[in-house]
Amino acid sequence: MSAQELVKKVVNKINTKVKDSIQKSKDLNGNTHIGSDVHLIQTSYIDVKELDTSNIDIKVAIYLSQMYCEHKFDLLGSGWVENSYASVALGVEGYTYDMNMPAPKSISAEYEPIDWQKDYKSGYRWNETTWYKDQKIGHKLGSDIKVPWELARFQHLPQLAIFSIVDESLKEQNIKEFKYQILDFIVNNPPRMGVNWACTMDVGIRVANMLVAYDMFMQLDCFGVLDDEFKQTFANSIYGHGLHIVDNLEYSEFGRSNHYLSDISGLLFVSAYMESNDEINQWLAFSIQEVINEMDYEFYEDGGNFESSTSYHRLSGELMVYCTALILGLKEEKVKALQNYSIKGWKVKPKLLPLDKQEFKINNSISKIELQQWYIDRLYKIGRFTVDITKQNGDIPQFGDNDSGRFFRFSPNGKFLTNKEAVDKYLNLKGYVENDELFWDENILNHSTFVSCFGGAYEDAIFNNDMAFEKSFINAIAEQKFEQKDIPYKNIKKNSYSLDGLNHENTIIHNSKLNIINSKLITYPDSGIFIFKADDFYLAVCVTPLGQKNSGGHTHNDKLGYELWLDGKDIVKDPGTYLYTPLSHRRNEFRSIIAHNVPIVENIEQNSWNQGNIGLFCLFNESKCFVKNFGSNFIELVLEYKDIKIVRRFEINEKKVQVIDKCNRVFYKNKFGMYSNGYGKVENV
Known part of the structure; x- marks a missing residue:
């Protein structure tokens, strides 16, 4: 960072601190809800008659509806646990807190309030009377701020609407539950107070889910449950969410991530649904502008996401595909309003550009937004990337972090176990009921x-x-198909490299019962992932860049690591992520070189990190990887870091895969004993 950039950053920080001090004083001494009513939300983008629910099992719909109505949620490894002001937590690796308090007055006699401030895994509770920027993270062992954030994303509310379509007998119950949970949240989570306004990303995801659920439930409500008073309260809250996003954008010209993309995605949904006026029109133009900018900033030309995480690729990819569908499906009055928006009075960064400087165009003949071809092609490649990295069993490899993050969770995708089977499988469910x-x-x-x-x-x-x-759903909101044109795969660049001095060698052999020689090599050189695929064979190799423009927030020390699926089963799997801030030693353990199937020299990390919470989402850029050579049945990769030089060759022969390692120093390979298939979930292996 240059001296000029540093000064600019310091000045911005001082200005923010002054503004925060003034705003905090106002919020702690007054009502933070908006002071006057806004127009009711009349716009609909989702015709429920066009939605195809044929893939959703009615048994699952009934089960999940019951759980959500009983306020039982399985989030981030919690198990199906009730969240109330009196509920008792299982704990996280022995850390348990008893911070229950009397429940507030319920908004209905038939409804028990949810404790929105509670991490119901550990029992730790944040405070709804504490200003949102003063909420602490990772200060108590075992406590996880992601748990209340995840619940307050409201991703179960659209599911309640979908399940009401699947089984009409659920309709009245689910509509009431939607209404009560929304009102409960609004009353007990005033804007800028408590844990659920601390992260703008979650505000953006929440408001999009609120709007989608509202859109569907308004069409399903033949009972008059969603009365005018509720509609007004709901509209006011949506506007309040929009204000909060604009005032708290997670933007920096020095770096940004899926957080900022979530912010602008939420703002897009707010401005698409709310009645047009000068302010809403600015929000709409800005959110479209920034979605386009982030497509270029956060996704490589080959379609992979710049976080260097196959799981965050889905999160950011969902944000992109749903937002693109909404942009292209904007109502005629919204498109016309965009023709006359003004940039005057726009005070936040980045700047709102005038219409003639935007990368999107307005087709007046059909009153639709048109996006440039590079954008449509890049979006296609995002989807193709996930198709290509998917194994034959339907799973993706876990390269980089996996926090189970999503934009929308519509179709349930899993299977039923018994409680006993779940407890036997997952270590994190210790103490859970076994039946x-x-x-x-x-x-x-x-x-x-x-x-x-x-x-x-x-x-x-x-x-x-x-x-x-x-x-x-995409068909319903976009009302058109996108047409890709320039979509070739990127070529791999070979690099000459001497093997002199690489005197230490080891070969790992994975035998197969089948002939796997006719595999196809699929290359993602920007993303640093290379895949060999055949009908009964899958090998994915990881040499991802550090990610997030070299800040390494969600990458692991997994360079030269791989996942192998052979003869109908997983042979080698990445261990996943497990946890972030609740237990920093677990966070570091799962992203360390020790956890991955890579050559290890004296336990020296490929990329170092700062100790303590400050280092949990950053790695120093100390390693480099590149392709030495490749062919139809092999690839040879080089990793260099801290005077360590490693060449790893993957070679596919007729009935075996050979992994040949050469290094300039003595090395070994560790066998890690734990595996996590999603955030908060952990198994012994």
Whole structure:
């Protein structure tokens, strides 16, 4: 960072601190809800008659509806646990807190309030009377701020609407639950107070889910449950969410991530649904402008996401595909309003550009937004990337972090276990009830619902699968197909490299019962992922860049690591992520070189990190990887870091895979004993 940039950063920080001090004083001494009513939300983008729910099992719909109405949620490894002001937590690796308090007055006699401030895994509770920027993270062992954030994303509310379509007997119950949970949240989470306004990303995801659920429930409510008073309260809250996003954008010219993309995605949904006026029109133009900018900033030319995480690729990819569908499906009055928006009075960064400087165009003849071809092609490649990295069993490899993050969770995607089977499988469920009752176990690693979105966007058979709902949802809001044109794979660049001095060698052999020689090499050189695929064989190799423009927030020390699927089963799997801030030693353990199937020299990390919470989302850029050579049945990769030089060659022969390692120093390979298939979930292996 230059001296000029440093000065600019310091000045911005001082200005922010002064403004925060003034705003905090106002908020702590007054009502933070908006002071006057806004127009009711009349716009609808989702015709429920066009939605295809054929892939959703009625048994699952009934089960999940019951759980949500009983305020039992399985989030981030919690198990199906009730969250109330009196509920008792299982704890996280022995850390348990008893911070229960009397419940506030309920908004209905038939409804028990949810404790929105509680991490119901550990029992730790944040405070709704504390200003949002003063909420602490990772200060108590075992406490996880992601748990209340995840619940308050409201991703279960659209599911309640979808389940009401699947089984009409659920309709009245689910509509009431939607209404009560929304009112409960609004009353007990005033803007800028408590844990659920601390992260703008979650505000953006929440408001989009609120709007989608509202859109569907308004069409299903033949009972008059959603009365005018509720509609007004709801509209006011949506506007309040929009104000909060604009005032708290997670933007920096020095670096940004999926957080900022979530912010502007939420703002897009707010401005698309709310009645047009000068302010809303600015929000709409700005959010479209920034979605386009982030497509270029956050996704490589080959389609992979710059976080260097296959799981965050889905999160950011969902944000992109749903937002693109909404932009292209904007109502005529919204498109016309965009023709006359003003940039005057726009005070936040980045700047709002005038219409003639925007990368999107308005087609007046059909009153639709048009996006440039590079954008449509890049979006296609995002979907193709996930298709290509998917194994034959439907799962993706876990390279980089996996926090189970999503934009929307529409179709359930998993299987039923019994409670006893779940406890036997997952170490994090220690103390959970053991019986033969059903336990829905969501498969976080199956990204078929994400791929289905692209089936709604593009006419290409590679996106066809059984997840009909997501495809129909994209069709419903976009009302058109996108046409990709320039979509070739990027070529790999070979680099000459001397093997002199690499005197230490080891070969790992994975034998197969089948002939696997006829595999296809698929290359993502920008993303640093290379895949060999055949009908009964899958090998994915990881040499991802540090990610987030070299800040390394969500990458692991997994360079030269791989996942192997052979003869119908997983042979080698990446261990996943498990936790972030609750237990920093677990966070570091799962992203360390020790956890990955890579050559290890004296336990020296490929990329170092700062100790303590400050280092949990950053790695120093100390390693470099490149391709030495490749062919139809092999690839040879080089890793250099801290005077360590390693060449790893993957060679596919007729009935075996050989992994040949050469290094300039003595090395070994560790066998890590834990595996996490989603955030908060952990197994012994």
